[in-house]
Amino acid sequence: MSDVISITKKSGSFQKFNWSDDIERSLNKSIYHKNDEMDIDSDEDEDEKDIDTLTSGATTSTNNSTFNNQQIVTPGELVTDDPMWMRGHGTYYLSNMTYSSVAGAVSKVNRLLSVLPLKARYSPETGDHIVGRITEVGNRRWKVDIGAKQHAVLMLGSVNLPGGILRRKSENDELQMRSFLKEGDLLNAEVQTLFQDGSASLHTRSLKYGKLRDGIFLRVPSSLIVRSKNHTHNLPGNVTVVLGVNGYIWLRKTSQMDLTNDSSSTNLNSSTASSTQGPTGSINTNSISITRLEEESSWRIYSDENDKNITNNLRKTISRYTNVIRALSMGEIGITKERIVTGYEASMAFPNIGSLIELNNMQTICEDVINAEKMRGNAI
């Protein structure tokens, strides 16, 4: 294979042409060809049976006990005629019967019945740590693209303004909103509340939130990010990742603040840091008190200036992490700090970072990550 370009070639019909195409799929496909011509004649019943047996044969090959007990439904399908269930998302109700409105697995939690679609846009929940991009500066509010059905709102009153907490708000702030955050700016924030229509209102009233600097942005399907206590992780190689619950990801040079946050969290929970031997474990000496930082939070929190000395090696490391996360995303593997670190270590087998964009190298990394988990015995 040349190092200039990698090309995957196919000929003929491109039915089932997904990037993550596997043999299993093409095998299944042949089933349909057997029924090239469908009879709906008087022998319909017989024919129907034919199709049924064929498909059940196909599904047993992919069937797995882990979702055997999960009922899969498609829109219009009767989920239950039992009126005791509360109807959640993905269902609708017609004369005492509950039908599915999406394709997916039926979920029954207590008395709440819902159907979880296989794929959907990110839907915000209160407390989510997200990464977003400003799309509009409006009247006392910013509109933020967070990859949801609607843009989120960030109110002027929900951000820390230069000058610390004791500062008084003035009309002047309204006029200079663009000098804090403007169109295109990226920030991380927390979902404060949800409006009636499901759209989110954000806040950045903590020093861990705010404008993002010193790195690059990438995006993965939000389903791959699992909600957890902490979404900012310091990685080996002096890199910090912000894994937005909405699938927006920011990779940056680890800042003083990241180290401070991390050392305080390591004290509480030492097990999380034990898996990595980066600078994370060793730093404790020059930690700055949070209150001091708060005093210092001046215009700097809205600065558009990156750190002056981001070395070339650090940039390369960030590029490598970018490719590792893309590989995990391509393999549809849930993205966690541990997996990113394992993937990063596995990627060292490829000295040329650019070779990680090739499909088979991405697959190798995914396999390594899954195998590593199996070895440790904590495969999910």
Add this chain to the structure above:
Amino acid sequence: MSLSVTEKSYLYNSLSSSPSVRPDGRLDYQFRAIEITTDFLTSSNGSSRIIASDGSECIVSIKSKVIDHTVLQPDDSLVEVTLDISGQRDDSPMVESISSLLREVYSKTIDKKSLTLTTKYSFKLYIDVLVISTYSNPISLISMAIFSALNSTYLPKLVSSFDDIEVEELPTFHDYDMIKFDVNPPLIFLVIIVGNNVFIDPALNESEIANNSLIITWNDNKISPPIRSLALNDTYCEGFKPQLLQRSMELVEKCANGITAMLQDDK
């Protein structure tokens, strides 16, 4: 998509530094991975579909028609290219500039002789390009799609005689035998200039901070006209030094043969 100021300056510093670092770690002459499917349109003489790893997608159909070339004007071409970019109006600047470039490249480079049937009749080729989604400038992707479509094109086999000036007959073709259309189509490359560095096949975020970019055509194993400069963004765009044109051409020369070979490879 608009990038934030900090993203742009990070990218600019990474790409303009020496040695440079691309956001996805690619080498300066390295392309993004692509996937090509050919021969999926049964009612066209040739077809191809190309998907880049960022999801950009382009479909090309080649159809032929028999025409009387004796009535053609000298400027008339036997190759017609149309371009449709999904979500863009036909008269948008991007569509117009790309289609004029495509017309220029393909109507001049495809040899008229290869399409001649008889002394009176020729094939006329219709190259229809549909760009289903695109993020960065799709010109390079389109040229690769046209390349693979032309390489998978089969034309009907002539069974009547070549010399038909005297006998006023229409050309007749074999019932099912087809002949592979033998061409070596040109490729078009896009190179961006950032500071003193040049890069091939820019991704969207790289295009956003390019100081300038060059469209370079590769035909018949060498660089050939048209070569054009193109502004990909409003903020970073500026003039470039002539040495960088030289470097860009060297970059294209470095990878063009490899690409051609990969695209022609019938595996």
Add this chain to the structure above:
Amino acid sequence: MSRLEVYSPEGLRQDGRRWNELRRFDCSINTHAHTSDGSSYLEQGNNKVITIVKGPQEPPLKSQLDQTKATLNISLNITPFSKFERSKTQHKNEKRILELQTILIKTFKKNILMHLYPRTLIDIQIHVLQQDGSLLSCLINGITLALIDAGIAIYDFISGISIGLFNETPLLDLNSQEEIVMSSVTLGVVGNSEKLSLLFIEDKLPLDIMENVLAIGIAGAHRIKDLMDIELKRHAKERLLKQSK
């Protein structure tokens, strides 16, 4: 084509099908995962259709914003190379295309639970790469699949089918040659029910055998629904298997 060749005395159509046979029906979903919320690729006979759903998303134009429900936009692109003979014009803004778009929007507006997505836009793009009769019914099937793939809540499948009438014999799922020589009906059938969300007749049809024609159409549409359902469930299992890894 002479009228005799359309349906032989032995009961065979030109492509070898009997009167009640569908053409090959091959579909897949999630074909454009990188660039869309939902997508499908459908081959029905020689028809080849790509459908791409974007949304529900923030509408780019304020005029597309409805405070109470979603706005649905469908744009249909019939490529100049889609027919056997290449057409000279780009079809955009042709009356016929605009009409088809309106029909599709009206049909699916009623089927999507639009009130769940206030202040958003659902944008559907269709690219017809190749066509060979029964185009409208293919478009309907493609949209149904792509909407389901996008996880957008709908009441039920809508499956499209065309039926032609040849000397009092109804023929199911017409190809382009049959479509030229006979009158035809296009139906959009709701799920497994006998409800029609769309009835589209452009030619003259004798009313007395209409009921019979509809019954055959509905049976054909149910078969198409089953085929789509099989593919969706297969896809769902595959995805759940992946997620459980």
